[in-house]
Amino acid sequence: MDTGSIPGPLWISFKLAAATTIVLLAAGSFLAYLLVYRKVPARAVVESLISLPIVLPPTVLGFYLLILMGPKGAFGRAWEGIFDSSLLFTFTGIVIASVFSSLPFAVQPLKAAFAKIDRRILENAHVLGLSSLATFFRVVVPNSAAGFAAAAILVFLHTMGEFGVILMVGGSIPGETKVASIAIFEAVESLRYRDAWVLSLVLALVSFSFLLVINALNKGEYDGIKS
Amino acid sequence: MDTGSIPGPLWISFKLAAATTIVLLAAGSFLAYLLVYRKVPARAVVESLISLPIVLPPTVLGFYLLILMGPKGAFGRAWEGIFDSSLLFTFTGIVIASVFSSLPFAVQPLKAAFAKIDRRILENAHVLGLSSLATFFRVVVPNSAAGFAAAAILVFLHTMGEFGVILMVGGSIPGETKVASIAIFEAVESLRYRDAWVLSLVLALVSFSFLLVINALNKGEYDGIKS
């Protein structure tokens, strides 16, 4: 066990956050699209289900996911049936758990962005023959850059910092599911405050570079207002 | 002793989430305004600082806040100097901690919403003689309903579910800082799974009603698209 060494856990954290962000930008924009543009039956119930992950304490959510994804849970059984391997305590497992627990951080900003797109340009796209799908990719997405940036920032950083859920589902296996936030937590718990500072600084730097990248991508946005 | 009883902790959770949401909608929209409409020196650094709270694991953030707000920390000393009372382990203390740890959940969606407001209506407001402040309240805010809804949902629900930071700074003092999420955590820890389920359900219901309220308020938004 190498609790002290950073690179391993940090690399896993980064991979996890990147995977979660990519999955959630796709899944989140799909859900947000349905919620904004389509008639969804029992919309309030669907919205609440999406928001549930953040209203539960992480360790509790982790506990429920442990049961659901475990050998007795519906999801875990189905997964084992298909892939013949367990989901718990694997990298794939923590990605799935992470996707669940960050879902609202992607859906909410995207919903807000989609709702603000000028109705007229959507109508124009339809008149010009674009299907709903094509309109989504060619008009809605490029006009929601600020929303995508907000979603990416919240999901990525939250996943970097999360550990209640990940710990529970992943089991903190070094080199596989032990992420940087667990290492910081250990440092604080065992009174190695100095190590904790250093690790926190590293996480802050990662968040800083991520923001720089996102802001650079988002700068292209045509309608940022300078006053 | 009343670890099992819900009403107390739930009420404190609700008060905490409501207070945090109100404070953060105000503070968050102020920060988002500066970031979108003003020239901010070292913008990337400011953005990172705002985002820092979510990149740190909650207990670690809680630990740093504990030090900062404690008798030896700069903030805690200043507070004691002014109010002659300690900040740690009080309701006010957990509100402040909570505001810090949810800051990005308010700022990011609001930034995205502000950036999407039609430049022309802002110009029209200026031509019609409105100061920047008046423009903000009379034009920007009412045209950012979806962004405010997203911010309110994320902040409120995240605060309801948070407990790492609150437990650290508040100390789980019954009737003062013991929130519902801590009660759920304790129920799971002490194997009272049934209680945990019931409490989780109650939290889900609170989140459900909150979403209903927010959606009702937001329905007035003129530019929601029905297709």
Added chain:
Amino acid sequence: MALRAEIRKKLNHFTLDVSLACAGGRILSLVGPSGSGKTTILRIIAGLDAPDKGTITCGEESWVNTGTGTFLPTQKRRLAMVFQDFALFPHLSVFKNVCFAARDRSLAETLMKRFGIWHLKDTRPQSISGGERQRTAICQALAREPRVLLMDEPFSALDPVTRRKLRMAVAEMKRELEIPIIHVTHDIREALFLGDEIVPVVSGKIFHKWLLQFMLTTRGEGLCPSDLTAREDQEDIELEIYDMRKEYKR
């Protein structure tokens, strides 16, 4: 291939109730006071609004039939529309806007050159002038090679010289394209020049007398070829309009 529409729809302050037909290669010009329902007619034909009652057919194809519940979605009607408050895509350059639904990029280029906006091809629509934006919207619609063309005050933001040029261009295209074109305008000269048929819409109904009233009010502006004061019966008015058209078409 003709477009036929019978439409009824309750609006804010009156009910729209019109029946129109426009054959391929012909232009139907809608005129009428502000707020009389012209834009709404185009929107219903485009499928952006649904009529309360009515049928729309394009050639053999049924687009809308409230009796049978038919409603062909906008995307499948293969039409193009120049919106009154042209809705260009803010994230694309002028050229990419024109190419947005074009099968043929060289057609886009030809159109842009013809309409005098080729030099703006790499600019975003937010930083061009109102008239330049309007021309971009017209090019975008034409580049699509539609089966039906709807234009809502397409030249309103243009100076008379440019307007004249564009009007000529559209008149030429009419012959090449052989599609039904419905066109809303406030410029009676434009209607006289372009329209094979002029349909005045007042408070949601077709009302031929409006044209007469209009002639009377604007007589002082050199628009009236002869005195229309006394006559009020429809046939006469239509005759008169016919004469006017001949004269203005030169």
Added chain:
Amino acid sequence: MALRAEIRKKLNHFTLDVSLACAGGRILSLVGPSGSGKTTILRIIAGLDAPDKGTITCGEESWVNTGTGTFLPTQKRRLAMVFQDFALFPHLSVFKNVCFAARDRSLAETLMKRFGIWHLKDTRPQSISGGERQRTAICQALAREPRVLLMDEPFSALDPVTRRKLRMAVAEMKRELEIPIIHVTHDIREALFLGDEIVPVVSGKIFHKWLLQFMLTTRGEGLCPSDLTAREDQEDIELEIYDMRKEYKR
């Protein structure tokens, strides 16, 4: 109280370089081809864009002076502007839009009745017609009781009858208000009727000959009172315009 502006600004394809003056109670009409810089002139006077070089004064007050670095923010200029693509507030009803910057609600009501949009007072701007929106924008600007009024093609979306009515209303107000009014139009008849002075802008410069060219191109449309073909010197053209104005003003 007169408005004076000397402006130079580099645009995409040419440099804007004009010098204007408009006294209180008078209307200056800017005409010219699409994309020639008319809107930009209004935006610079309004303080929405800054000139590269120049001065703007309103009476005794200096609004812009690039020499001394003076730049009075838009909010403090107490002007009103009717935008070319009118920017109404989507979250407010038509009446609240008009009252937005009005000191006097009864003035808002009077204006709305006069401009025929009072029946729409509780409607949102998204669900009214293009011409109704334009009239709302004009009311909004007038309700503000500005010291300077800027109007960018204010009647472009209106039918000729309504346009005529509004033109009359503005001409009447001009006398009451006694403020400088600068007005952009593509309707030469409107310029002749409303403008005390007509300034043609071409590629960013004041170019009196344009009006002559324009007269020549549009002669067939009954606009030219006499043949202007041969003469090209500016004074003559201005004389001619003067004559035309007299004739159209009746």
Added chain:
Amino acid sequence: SEEKLLVAVAANFMVPFAEIAAVFEKESGWRIEPVFSSTGKLYAQIINNAPYDVFLAADEYRPGLLFKDGLCEEPFVYARGEIVLFSEQSDFCARFADWTEAVQSDAVKKIAIANPETAPYGAAAVAGLKDAGLYESLQGKYVFPQDIGQAFQYASTGSVQAGFCALSSAMTDQGKKGCYLPVKQAPPVIQAACVLKRTQNREAAQGLATFLSTQAGIKIKEKYGYR
């Protein structure tokens, strides 16, 4: 002040303490308000002036540190915990001669050990494994939950086939559904407590400390697997 004692209790002692507190409340007339958290967090709070009267830790180390810093009275041992190998399969224990055979069996794919960095019970389990010479050879099987409570959650939900848990967990109703094998090689976990110097109810705090070693106190502790 009020007739109540604020007691900081290590989370693993949550269940027995609830019962002890109930009896003590009846005997003394004092109200007990327990705050359950990890020992590390409680320690960090105490050095930042948390208003606790008594501290019941999960190890000897942290109370010792507090004593050295003059923050508490002399620590005393209030409980000894024991490590067992627990499985939720009730026939699990009958299949093996002892725990060493069990952990080496192919039927056991994953073994839960509380994080030895932060949890004294985890450290004890690792010591037991090392003593039996098995620690290195089983590397691939370990998963590391954050504390001993989560180790039991893993084992009792069947997420792992076996876990090193506290005897106290195995003796709960949930625990009785499975079975456990004793781990003699693992040293007992000595849990120390101390009365904090800042308490204003010294006598009552002392009373509670004493009560922990009375006959009644010991009986409750034994019921839950502590000595």
